[in-house]
Structures are given as C-alpha cells and as structure tokens.
Amino acid sequence: MEHYDFQEEMKGLLRACIRRDFEGEFSAHEHDNVFIRRTRHPLSMRFEGFPIYAESVPKIIKSWAKFDEGFEFSLEDMLFLDLETSGLGRSGTLAFLIGLGYYEEEHFVVEQIFLPDPDAEENSFDRLRELLESRSIILSFNGKSFDIPVLESRLLYHHIWLNLREIAHLDVLHLARRMWKRRLSSCALENIEYYILDHPRCPETDIPGAQVPQAYQDFLYSGETELIKRIFAHNHDDILYLAILFALIADNASYPPKAGKDHRIDYHALARLYESVGEMKTARRILIDLISEGFVSADIAYDLGMILKKERDYNTALEAFEMAAELSHGDAMIEAAIILERDRRLDEALSYALKAQAFENSRYKPNAKRLEALSKRIKRLETKLNRA
DNA sequence: CATCTTTGGAAAACGATTGC
C-alpha cells in the first residue's frame, strides 16, 4: 500500500474527478494537496427526533472517563474523529479519509479530509492540527484502539510531531457497551444506530466498512467516484451519529433524569456505572427506584444488596439478598447465609446455605469449587448449631 | 494468647469485542 509511483498526470486526473463530483475545496499546499469537504447542520436539526448536541456533560461521564477533577469541556472543546483507511492493520495502513466533527457558530460541522492520492497523506495532518489547537478532547468510536494508533503510526512515518496521546480522549464505544451490553447482542456503531437511535443505514448510499479499502484502491486506478461518494456518506454518518449517540448518553446519565426516564436507557446499567466510579448513593437510589417502580430482577436486587453490604447496612442488605434469592440468584443465597451467620442466626444461615447448594446442583454445569465452599460452610454451620 | 479460617479489596490474567 505504501509506495505508488503516481505520475503527476495521474494525480491531476484523480483530482479532476473529485473536483467534478464533489462540493469542497483543495488545501493550499503547493504539491499533493488534499480535498476538504464540509457539511453543516444547524444545532436545531433533529435526527429521528434526537438532538445533535448534549445540553451538558454530567460529572458521571467525566469520572468514568477518568478525567482530572478540574477538567471541564464544553461543546466547542470537542472534536469527533473517525478514519477511513486502507485496512485494519496499524502500521502501513493509510488513513485516506480523516472525518472530523465539531461545533461552531450554532452548527455541527462534519469536515472530511480526503486524499486524492496516497502521496498527499503528509499534508492531511495540517488541518487536524489546526482544529486540535482550539479543542481539548477527542471523541471517537473505538478510536483508542484503532484511529489514534493508526494516526500515530502515520505521523511517525512522516516524522510529524503531534501529541495525540496526551489529548483527553473519550471512546464512546466503551461507554455505549456499558449502557447496552445487556440489551444488544452487538454494540457496533451501526447496530446501536439501528436499535437505539432508530436509524437504519441506507444500503443504496452507504458502504459496508469491510469494502472500504477495496473501494479506495479501485478509485485510485479508475478515478471512478461512485464508491467514494458512499465512503463520504458513510464517514459522515459515522461522525454525525457518534455525536448524536454521545448526546443521548450525556443527556440521560445524570440521576434523577431531568427530562424523565427514557426507555432507551438501561437504568440498571446506569446504576452499575455509578457504582463503578464509587458513587454508591446514586447507584443505590437508582436500584431502589427501579424496584419500587416494579422493575425487579434477581440481578437488580443482588446488586442493591452488595451496595448495602459495603455500606454496612446489613439488615437492609439481607432484605435485598432474600429478594434476589427468592428470584433464584445463587450468589444472593450465599450472601444471605454470610450475613445471617454474622448475626448468629445460624439455623436461617444454614437454610440459605442448603438452598444455595441445591441451586448449584440444579444448574446445568455445577461449579465444583463453589460446591466445595458450600459444603464447608454447611459443615461449619452444622457444628456450630450442634454446639449450641 | 496463638493459630487457623473467612472475607473483601487489590492486582493480575483472561477473553470478547470493535474498528477498516
């Protein structure tokens, strides 16, 4: 993929094709300039009813992303990033389209930096650098694993210095996974778009990611822009719906929710998000609300029990574990036994330990270690009881 | 009081998943 000996004439022809078929401008570089295309959406625009920007970014998101306490950012500080490349490798993979999204003058701007030929690559980073100078955070979808390493590798290759690693980076893939892992079989962007944002990709104008590398190759040989058009559209939608997705999460992550509960949000998952950053009060509140609203499940009751246990509210924790045990939660039975043994209610503890044992044995594949631990526990409780 | 067991939190190892 690296060295095409592109004749100047060929480069000129490719640029002519791009100029003919797309709205946009070429950069001012004297040689090997790049093509830049901008699409502006007014902030009032709605897509499937969703706003394109978040009202604010709640603290929970910042703590989850492990940003410094004092690090604040507004819409204008965010730069969305999504690359189209010649493959999935790291080094030696050409980023022939750098898709960027940012908020400017009441608009969301999708800016796409396209290489009319591979030799233009080293000129494609100037605009990226320029935009980064006034922005403090990158948002991406799997960008921590893919886009940033690819860019770094290419910058290194061209001996260009740009500190991408030091820039704050929020990878929405991982946030989305935490939100919807239990509800969606796949948290790929396209799937989330479909099931959460209600937006099916149009097969007429879109292109599957796997076909992107070949499509660019073909363009380089033929100058045919039909598939490039699709790549532009695909990349544009990736950026746009990434922004919309982030806005949806950001606008619904505070608790209690300002605009009422949203059926797209998994509040159990949200509770776990709060729990994972140590915000036990909020996590507990969400779970208690869920239960009082009738959304009871074994896992919800168990999680609530674990939080209460950490807070040393053993009586309430026991209630939660008993509720979960009632709904056939094996670990909850053990936790109930632990608390009851602590409280010297040995016969009740034994009863739960026996329940847990029976439950474990009834499973498709009983866990040997767990059964052994349970036998120990039962034996201990029995001797304690006999002694008394 | 000395010793052995259980618990809970921290660290390490593992594995699934996503991007083009």
Next chain:
DNA sequence: GCAATCGTTTTCCAAAGATG
C-alpha cells in the same frame, strides 16, 4: 487480518474473626 480496551474471572494478601 491486528491489537488496544475494558469487564470479568482468578489469584493473592492483609485484616478480621473464630477456635481451642
């Protein structure tokens, strides 16, 4: 096809607790 991330599972250790 490659590799970084993150949730989950496993392992390890210190503190707490039980036993004799």
